[in-house]
Amino acid sequence: MRLLIHIDGGARGNPGESGFGVHVADPEGNAITGLFGYLGTQTNNVAEYAALIAALRYAVGAGAVSVLIRSDSELLVRQIQGRYRVKSAGLLPMFEAAKRLISRLPRVTLEHVPREKNKEADRLANQAMDSRAEDPPGVSAGLPLPGTGSAT
Numbered sequence: 001m002r003l004l005i006h007i008d009g010g011a012r013g014n015p016g017e018s019g020f021g022v023h024v025a026d027p028e029g030n031a032i033t034g035l036f037g038y039l040g041t042q043t044n045n046v047a048e049y050a051a052l053i054a055a056l057r058y059a060v061g062a063g064a065v066s067v068l069i070r071s072d073s074e075l076l077v078r079q080i081q082g083r084y085r086v087k088s089a090g091l092l093p094m095f096e097a098a099k100r101l102i103s104r105l106p107r108v109t110l111e112h113v114p115r116e117k118n119k120e121a122d123r124l125a126n127q128a129m130d131s132r133a134e135d136p137p138g139v140s141a142g143l144p145l146p147g148t149g150s151a152t
Helices: 044-062 074-080 092-103 119-131
Strands: 002-013 016-025 031-042 066-071 108-112
Touching: 002 044, 002 119, 016 044, 016 119, 031 044, 031 119, 044 066, 044 074, 044 092, 044 119, 074 092, 074 108
Parallel strands: 002 066, 066 108
Antiparallel strands: 002 016, 016 031
């Protein structure tokens, strides 16, 4: 199975009320599912990483052999690609969790895209923040959020 996944995280205030959205499609762009999760008070970068981890968990669970992940977070994409260092101690556990999940998939590519090319993931992230909910239930469970001691 090949997947095209758009991810987005947001925070209203930074830090502030936060959430993430994940739009999963086939390589032609036909929607498969959407995931979203409310994270409470976190930074935008934490929310972006939560989206990535949720997307990778989905891909692993689906048995994907090739995953293209698109994000409007240049920082996240370049950190995962090894072009930027992770300087924030709070992000390091999330970065490490994402790298572990990536290692479980045969092929993962991350691409930076402009915000206007990431509208569905942004809509899902806003839905998470507006509803203070998650879908599917448990999608946010075990995320290594700063200050929670959780692990993937």
